[in-house]
Amino acid sequence: DAGVTQSPTHLIKTRGQQVTLRCSPKSGHDTVSWYQQALGQGPQFIFQYYEEEERQRGNFPDRFSGHQFPNYSSELNVNALLLGDSALYLCASIIWRLAGTSETQYFGPGTRLLVL
Amino acid sequence: AQTVTQSQPEMSVQEAETVTLSCTYDTSENNYYLFWYKQPPSRQMILVIRQEAYKQQNATENRFSVNFQKAAKSFSLKISDSQLGDTAMYFCAFMKPLYYNQGGKLIFGQGTELSVKP
Numbered sequence: 360d361a362g363v364t365q366s367p368t369h370l371i372k373t374r375g376q377q378v379t380l381r382c383s384p385k386s387g388h389d390t391v392s393w394y395q396q397a398l399g400q401g402p403q404f405i406f407q408y409y410e411e412e413e414r415q416r417g418n419f420p421d422r423f424s425g426h427q428f429p430n431y432s433s434e435l436n437v438n439a440l441l442l443g444d445s446a447l448y449l450c451a452s453i454i455w456r457l458a459g460t461s462e463t464q465y466f467g468p469g470t471r472l473l474v475l
Numbered sequence: 476a477q478t479v480t481q482s483q484p485e486m487s488v489q490e491a492e493t494v495t496l497s498c499t500y501d502t503s504e505n506n507y508y509l510f511w512y513k514q515p516p517s518r519q520m521i522l523v524i525r526q527e528a529y530k531q532q533n534a535t536e537n538r539f540s541v542n543f544q545k546a547a548k549s550f551s552l553k554i555s556d557s558q559l560g561d562t563a564m565y566f567c568a569f570m571k572p573l574y575y576n577q578g579g580k581l582i583f584g585q586g587t588e589l590s591v592k593p
Binding site: 394 | 479508510512517518519520521522525566568570572573577579580581582583584585586
């Protein structure tokens with residue numbers, strides 16, 4: 360049973376650049392959420408994708424955008440990178456069709472982004 | 476809006492002893508989920524235990540158990556027979572059910588860093 364995978368594991372960018380992070384959900388999962396975790400803090404919700412659409416969004420600027428593909432994998436794009444975007448980006452997946460039963464999100468290993 | 480508070484930034488415990496981590500939350504919902512996640516130095520977020528708010532029975536998973544007090548909005552984690560591998564950051568998290576407005580979004584506390592000493 361494949362778990363949640365993310366790529367790349369580490370990334371170094373400079374201010375103003377653009378970055379794309381990738382996530383493959385756990386086998387059988389159809390809903391993907393993205394979280395940003397700054398050092399020493401709890402993760403903050405960025406957005407969630409289901410059926411290839413953004414279902415809900417946290418308090419993040421439009422520089423953060425995403426996409427979900429028909430195979431349920433997802434991308435997180437960040438434009439015009441700022442120093443403050445340096446963080447661990449976590450992807451989590453869940454099964455929407457099991458709503459009301461086994462609602463547990465499982466996380467990938469994360470992508471560490473450093474903006475210089 | 477829901478909030479989650481962990482008032483203990485750091486805790487330590489001797490190997491084989493028992494430790495309790497505290498968490499309180501605020502919500503007006505009646506149905507929801509509560510979780511404890513563990514994040515070791517590798518920063519992989521690992522599920523420890525889950526509690527459904529509609530269940531009165533406290534969840535247990537081997538050495539890990541919770542004390543869920545719905546009226547008090549309290550959700551503490553007890554780790555028995557602590558092991559060196561339990562050393563990690565522990566996060567308490569709240570989530571509304573998927574079919575709710577803003578459901579499926581985890582709201583995390585600030586975390587408690589637990590050190591298990593030999």
